Amino acid sequence: MTHDSTHLTSSEIASLWTAYMNDSMSRLVLNFMLKYMEDPEIKSVVQTAYDISVTHLEELEHIFDKESFAIPNGFSDRDVNMDAPWLFSDIFCLTYVNQMAKVGMLGYSGFLAMCAREDIRKYFTQGLSLTAELYNQSADTALAKGIFSRHPYIEVPKETDYVNDKSYFNGLNPFSEKRPLNTVEISHLYMNILTNSMGIKLCLAFAQTSPAKEIQEYMLRGKEISQKHIKIFSQTLLDNDIQTPRLPDISVSESTTQTFSDKLLMFHMSLIASAGIGNYAAAGSASQRTDLVVNYERLSFETAKYAKKGADIMINNGWLEQPPGTKDRNKLARKKES
Structure with a gap:
């Protein structure tokens, strides 16, 4: 066929x-x-x-x-x-x-x-x-142009090693010392700093150009969430004596003229939120320190709640286009009987 x-x-x-x-x-x-x-x-x-x-x-x-x-x-x-x-x-x-x-x-x-x-x-x-x-x-x-945000540098490994103690996974116990971050964990922390930095700028641009107060407040809430997440990820790196590299100046203008429809703004933010949740899931599954895993889980939940609020706004305004789906067979049967 x-x-x-x-x-x-x-x-x-x-x-x-x-x-x-x-x-x-x-x-x-x-x-x-x-x-x-x-x-x-x-x-x-x-x-x-x-x-x-x-x-x-x-x-x-x-x-x-x-x-x-x-x-x-x-x-x-x-x-x-x-x-x-x-x-x-x-x-x-x-x-x-x-x-x-x-x-x-x-x-x-x-x-x-x-x-x-x-x-x-x-x-x-x-x-x-x-x-x-x-x-x-x-x-x-x-x-x-010298504006690429490189991930942090560490010394190249000269030998291989194995985990020989379960304390390698410690992170939540305040009475036990946390081990240094490994390269996998550093990579995800820094990547999520980058994505949230972009999220902040988008939220600001969308908030200042939307004429609707509800959308403005939603975008400003998104900015606050991204700032909070960046602070947590950056502090985790600093606690391991890893400086967060300088980010490029990804600025937006002070224009307040409506540029995109509120429907497009909300769809774009739903896409960004979905990508963020996916990034956190990948980071959580790849990280081996328990404190990092817990952080990604709770921050992912916060992002999911934010996305749910956005979906409610889109539904209330008739902006949420429904994906293709199966028919409700019970509804079809009742309609036929009537």
Whole structure:
């Protein structure tokens, strides 16, 4: 049986739908960024990211049309005000693309792993490859400009070793000494500092440009949560005599003109929150000191509560587009009987 006559599975439908929603949002954000770009090297990176989103949307719509798959509403040109003044610095835009490329690589690898049909696997394989190339392009540009946030340096190991005592996992007992952080734990702590730093800037930009008080308060709450999490992660590094490297100046302007629709802002924050929860889950499972694991669990719960509040706001305003799902068979039966 060829892929043309093979029905899409639930995971393939979910992956295609999610990819479309994400790209429809990214296209608008990147297009607005391009309008005010001054640095030609950074503009080239953002242009590549924009072109990828546009191409993906065209390819997805072709798949949807072939499968009689209802195209999601997603986001349109009505969700961005292209006449709004400058909002993001060039360095912010480069850092944003670099961070979102990381999210994209994780997303595409997950989509690929859940798909069976050859043409769908081919689409997500290509998407993963292009997103990896985008990440490398953004990283190379940031390195060339001296604004790439390198993870902390430690001495290269000269010999191998084994854990020979259960105290290696200690961290919560106040009467026992915590061992120094290992490289896996340092990596996750620093990565989560970077992602939360980006979250702070996005929250500020979204809060100051939204006309709705409810959205402003929600974004400012997100900023406070990110600041709290950065403080915890940074202190953990400092307690191990590891300085947090200087972050690039990813500034936003003081514009208060509405730039993006509140629907787009809330969707974007839900994407960021979901990525954060995923990062914390990965960090918690990889960390071997119990205090770190507990921290990631409680901070993940706080982020989940924040995401739930955002979903409630979206539902109340009719902004939360529902993913494809199965029919309620009991409801169908009752409707037939009536």
